[in-house]
Amino acid sequence: MDASLLIIGAGPAGLLAALAAARRSLPRGVLVVDRLPVPGAKLAASGGGRGNLSHVATEGEFAAAFGRFGRFAIPAFRALPPERLRATLADVGIATVVDPAGRIYPRSQSAAQVRDALVAACTRAGVRLVLDRPIRSLAPPETPDAPWTTDSFSARAVLLAAGGQSAPRLGSDGSGFALARALGYQIVPPVPALTSLRTAETWPAAHSGLSLPDVTVAIAGKRGAAERGELLFTHRGISGPAVLNLSGRVARDLQAGAPVPIELDLAHAQPDFRTLRQEAGSRPIHAWLARNLPRALAGTILELAGTPADLTFSRLSAAQEQGLARHLRACPLTVRGTGGFDDSMATAGGVSLKQVRPDTLEGRLTPRLHFAGELLDLDGPTGGWNLHWAFCSGYLAGSVAGA
Ligand SMILES: Cc1cc2nc3c(=O)[nH]c(=O)nc-3n(C[C@H](O)[C@H](O)[C@H](O)COP(=O)(O)OP(=O)(O)OC[C@H]3O[C@@H](n4cnc5c(N)ncnc54)[C@H](O)[C@@H]3O)c2cc1C
Structure with a gap:
């Protein structure tokens, strides 16, 4: 023909x-x-x-x-x-x-x-x-x-x-x-691009199905490699628009053969520690966080940061405050793989x-x-x-x- x-x-x-x-x-x-x-x-x-x-x-x-x-x-x-x-x-x-x-x-x-x-x-x-x-x-x-x-x-x-x-x-x-x-x-x-990411950590799976409307996901230490938007926890890691849009760059880095460190910025949940210490010092941190994050996730973040859930703002040490602030600003995850071409x-x-x-x-x-x-x-x-x-x-x- x-x-x-x-x-x-x-x-x-x-x-x-x-x-x-x-x-x-x-x-x-x-x-x-x-x-x-x-x-x-x-x-x-x-x-x-x-x-x-x-x-x-x-x-x-x-x-x-x-x-x-x-x-x-x-x-x-x-x-x-x-x-x-x-x-x-x-x-x-x-x-x-x-x-x-x-x-x-x-x-x-x-x-x-x-x-x-x-x-x-x-x-x-x-x-x-x-x-x-x-x-x-x-x-x-x-x-x-x-x-x-x-x-x-x-x-x-x-x-x-x-x-x-x-x-x-x-x-x-x-x-x-x-x-x-x-x-x-x-x-x-x-x-593969516009795909989900699989994490070495298992805690995202515990929140599978949960979505957060406004998160910045970034490749740790790589300027400009960040996407902001909705994030979804899955049974193998994370997905949602912000993750999909970053996934091509993560997949490219994974080609080097090593896991890729990424960070989640949950800035909307970041407490103003000084004010809270003065005005709500006797309040458990978990109760405050749970107003800004889903309750179970708030618990996970505190656990990752090594902060006891019942600790109050007035009893939070400087090191604990720094650790918690870091986990809310740059919660670390390790990407081991993507959803692949099929996904x-x-x-x-x-x-x-x-x-x-x-x-x-x-x-x-x-x-x-x-x-x-x-x-x-x-x-x-x-x-x-x-x-x-x-x-x-x-x-x-x-x-x-x-x-
Ligand atoms: C599930 C899914 C949802 C998507 N949703 C959106 C969306 O809502 N919005 C958006 O912007 N993008 C979306 N995309 C991406 C978008 O569909 C693609 O970017 C777009 O289809 C690419 O168009 P294309 O014509 O270049 O290739 P394709 O659509 O892949 O078409 C290529 C064609 O070539 C044929 N072909 C391949 N090899 C050969 C061969 N050797 N001989 C003969 N024929 C061959 C294939 O059978 C196919 O029909 C989505 C992708 C997927 C997988």
């Missing part, structure tokens, strides 16, 4: 690319191939099935969400900013809403409907979709005018939109990295951005090979950023590839 543009991967990046490319009436058309029997399986499962599709943001905010190399994403963002994504989705019959935090969802609360609408729009536009067909090898053109070839397809240009390595049951099993590597592209070692929502690492042009997403090593989505070495926090990156990078690549 021959095409002007072969898109490997029918995820959000591949589907938006197909839609953009189909509108350009390429002479031999657009072909999308996916290894799963259903397209966009991860998109349909996103946001717990509700699909947090994007996030209202300026280009500066968007770049900042992707960290150190975030500026790479700006040309794609300019090609399809959030308001244009919303208009594109509206064109295919998907109305969207914005929540107070700026997160964009389908009004129907159904990510599967978004996937179905995009697939239907692609089909209407003449895109050919081949499912249940993994691409295992990709051969570059032998002469300047020759096509790219796989075992059964040929195309003038190829877009590799095969995703990362997270949640392989939903399609992305890392085989896109293998295809790029075989063509000489450098792959920044993939690690992660994003992959940190991927095709090196140095080898890809940001304005066309074409690889610098091979002609007419483009990259989009999570396959590239960019990952953002929770909140719709990763899906927006998939959509806008796919859209940019599909607007230029195969000409």
Whole structure:
């Protein structure tokens, strides 16, 4: 089967690319191939099935969400900013809403409907979709005018939109990295991101299911490696948005082979010791703490700090005060592992951005090979950023590839 543009991967990046490319009436058309029997399986499962599709943001905010190399994403963002994504989705019959935090969802609360609408729009536009067909090898053109070839397809240009390595049951099993590597592209070692953390300490398990709305989680001694937000205790450690957003950096540090020390800042529970000693000196510290933290957790923190639960503020020694203050400001935990790729929502690492042009997403090593989505070495926090990156990078690549 021959095409002007072969898109490997029918995820959000591949589907938006197909839609953009189909509108350009390429002479031999657009072909999308996916290894799963259903397209966009991860998109349909996103946001717990509700699909947090994007996030209202300026280009500066968007770049900042992707960290150190975030500026790479700006040309794609300019090609399809959030308001244009919303208009594109509206064109295919998907109305969207914005929540107070700026997160964009389908009004129907159904990510599967978004996937179905995009697939239907692609089909209407003449895109050919081949499912249940993994691409295992990709051969570059032998002469300047020759096509790219796989075992059964040929195309003038190829877009590799095969995703990362997270949640392989939903399609992305890392085989896109293998295809790029075989063509000489450098792959920044993939690690799971947006995943839970497993701790050496067992006390978090005793509070499994408990969540705290506002905690700062930081990698100990590493400047700037901190995230603030909700924290959830689990039966193996910790999770929740703050932890998920830090997890990629923890996973990267774990690659060195040693456990990673982290700290929880429970600043909202920090007593003003001097005032309390004067005004509530006879009050047990535990009773005060339990007003600012769940009672059982307050007990655990006191135990970790070595402070007897029935001690009153007036009887607290200077050393005990320091110990308790330290545990509330920087409660230590030791991360031994993460939830792994199976339990992660994003992959940190991927095709090196140095080898890809940001304005066309074409690889610098091979002609007419483009990259989009999570396959590239960019990952953002929770909140719709990763899906927006998939959509806008796919859209940019599909607007230029195969000409
Ligand atoms: C459970 C879960 C919930 C999530 N929720 C959100 C959310 O609410 N908001 C958000 O912004 N992000 C969310 N994410 C992340 C987001 O879904 C991804 O970042 C996004 O799907 C990446 O899009 P993509 O098109 O690059 O890759 P994918 O969606 O992974 O699609 C890649 C496609 O390529 C196919 N493929 C892979 N290899 C081959 C091959 N060799 N041959 C042929 N086909 C191949 C796969 O089958 C797959 O269909 C979530 C992720 C998970 C796992």
